[in-house]
Amino acid sequence: MGQSLKRGFVSALALSSALIAGQAWAKDDIIVAMQLEPPHLDPTSAAAQAIDSVVYSNVFEGLTRFMGDGSIVPGLAESWEISDDGTVYTFKLNDGVTFHDGSAMDAEDVKFSLDRARAEDSANAQKALFAGITDVSVVDPLTVQVTLGEPNGNFLFNMAWGDAVIVAPESIDSIKTNPVGTGAYTFAEWVQGDKIVLERNPDYWGEQPALAKATFKFISDPTAAFAAMMAEDVDVFDNFPAPENLPQFEADPRFQVLVGSTEGETILSTNNKQAPFDDLRVRQAVAHAIDRQAIVDGAMFGYGTPIGTHFAPHHPAYVDLTSKSGHDPEQAKALLAEAGYADGFETTLHLPPPSYARRGGEIIAAQLAEVGIKAEIINVEWAQWLESVFKGKDFGLTIVSHTEPMDIGIYARPDYYFQYDNPKFQALMETLNTTTDPDERTKLLGQAQTMIAQDYVNGYLFQLAKTGVAKAGVQGLWVNAPTAAFELSEVSWVE
C-alpha cells in the first residue's frame, strides 16, 4: 500500500515535470505546404506568384505593405508626406534596419531598388507600378523623395506589391538563389523540388516573430496534398487544391478550414482578335451560354463568388454586373444567329492544370455545346500555356485566374494576351491613374467595370476562394489573400 502510494507520487512528479518541460519546448516551427514551387526567389524579376508566397514580407519588405484585410500600412517607411499637388512623396525610413548580410538599409538602397525596377532594361514583371516615377532622390540616409510625373492615387498601394520590395545592391547577382532582404526571416535552405527553409532573423528591426523556423513544402498533386494533410506531415496548406476534400477537414477536429477571398478573378479568357470572337455578339453569346453557379458548384464544390466583371467582389468599388451576362441559352443562340453563326462554330479551349480550369473547362464545354459552339478541350501544362496562349496568343478560349490585386488595368493593354483594344477604356484608365479623390476613383472604377462587362471582353466566371487548411493549433493565419503571401510574423501555435 505504502509502496504503491509512493510510486504514485513519484510518477505524478515525473508527469508534472514532463508537463513543465513540454511547456518550455513549445513548438516554434511550422511546415507550410504550397502547390507551386517558385522558379527562383527574386520577387522583383518574375510574375510567378509562388515567389511572393514564400518571400513576401518574410524575407523582403517594401516601403509599405499589405495587411491580411487588404489595407496598406507602413513597412520600411515609418511615415510619409505627400506634397499638396500629390506628385512628391517624402518617405521617412525606419532607423536601424539592416539587411540579412549585416549592411544597413538606407535611402540609397531605396533609390537603387526603385531605379532598378523602373529602368529601361528592368526585368520587373509589373513595370507599370513604377511608370509614373520621374525621379527618386536621397535627402538624407533616412529620407527619400519620390517624384511622380502626375498625381497617382494608387502609389502607396503600388509600393506594397512584392514587385516593389527593397533589395540590397550587393546581393543582386545571387538574389535568385540567395535572397537577402530586411524581413523577420532569413533564407536558410532550398532543396529543389522539395522545400524552402526560412529561419528567424535575430537582428530584425521590428518585433520578433513567434516561430523560429518555417519550412515551405511543395506538393502539386491534389491527392498527395490530401494524404500529407491527413497524415499530419504538414501543419498548414496555404491554399488547398481540392475543394471537394474540405468538408472532411471541417468534420475532423484535428483541423481547421479557413475560407476567404483571393484577388483571383477566374475568367474565360477570350481571344478578342481571333474570329469569330472579334464580333461582340459572339462574345455576348458565349457569356449568356455560361451558367456560373453550375461552374462554382461543379468545379469548386460551392467555393467561389460569381462575378460579372473583372473586379474583386470584396472591394468597396465593386459593381455587381452578373445580371448583364445571366445564363440564357436561347438569347445566346439568337445572338449567334444574328452574327451569322446559326449553326455554331468550332474553337479551342486551352486548360492549364488547376482544377478550376480543368473541371470548369469540362462544364463550360458542355454549356457551350448546348448553344452550338463546339469547343475542343486541350489540356496544357503551365509552361505550354505561357508559351502558346499567354505569349503566342494562339488560342480561342482559355480559363485562368488573374490573381494580382486591382488588375483591371490589364484591359488597357492592347497587346495583352486576350487583346482587348478599346481607346475609350485606355483613356479611362489614364484618368483613373491621375485621380486621387476616393469618391471620384470609385466612380471611375465602376465605369471601367461596366465598360468591359458591356463589351463582353471575357467570360467572367467567379472570384477564386482561398481555402486554407491548418492543424487546429495554428493561429494568426491570413484568411484572405489580398496578395500572394504567407505572412509568418503573426503565426504561432496555441499554447
Added chain:
Amino acid sequence: MSRNLILGACLSSLVVLAALISFAWTPYDHAALNIPDKLQTPGVQHWFGTDHFGRDMFSMIMVGARTSIAVALVAVGIGMALGVPLGLTAAARKGSWLDELIMRGNDLVFAFPSLVIAILITAVFGAGAINAIIAIGIFNIPVFARITRGAALSLWEREFILAARVAGKGAARISTEHILPNVANLLIVQGTIQFSLGILAEAGLSYVGLGAQPPTPSWGRMLADAQTMVSFAPHLALIPGFAIILTVLGLNLMGDGLRDWLDPRIRVARA
C-alpha cells in the same frame, strides 16, 4: 471447351455488348451535366450512381467501353496488319539481310518500355485517342512479327511446303496460301492477349491525361477524376476500376482458353 474459355468469352462479350448497345441506347446522355444531382451513390435511378458533374456513371461506363474497345481493336489491327507481313517476309527470306533488318528493327522497338514511349508520342504529337491508338499500335508490331516468323520458320521445313515449292509456287504465294492459314490460330490467341494489354494501355494513358480527351468518356480518366474523391465517394473509382479488371480478366481467360482449344497438340493429348 474449357471453363476458362466460357467464362472469359462471357465477360468479354458482356463488355462488347455494352459498347454496341451504347451506340443505340444509354440510360442517360453520357455527356449531360446535371450538377445538382452530383455524387449520387448507386441506386435505382442511377444504377452506378453519378460522378462529380452529375453524369450517369452507367452511361459513361458503357460509352467508355466503346473508347477502350475501339482503341485496343485498332491498335491490335495496326500490329497485325504490319507485323504479320513483316514476320512472313522475314521467315520466307530466312537468314538474308532483309530478315536481319526486320528482326533487328523489331528488337529496337521492343527494347523501349512501351508505355513510356507511348507517353512520349502523345506528348509530342498531342494527347488524344488517335495518337494513343498509334502509340499502342506501334508496340504491337514486333509482337506479331516475332510470333509469325517463329511459327512460319518451322512450317517452312515441313513437307507440304516443300511440295508447294516443287510445284513452282513463289515465296509470296506460299506465305499467304499455306503459311498464313496455319499460323492463324496463334495469331488469334496472341491478338486476344494484346487486346487486353491495349485496353490496359489506353486506361493508363487516359489516367495520365494523354488518352481520349473530354468529353469522350474513358475508364482511365474516370479513375483519375475520382482520385481526390475516393474517401467520400468510393464508387467513382471502384466502378471504372472493376470495369477495367473484369474486361482484362475476361480477355486473358479467353486467350488462355482459346490457346488450349485451338492448339492441336493439347487437343490430341486431351483426347
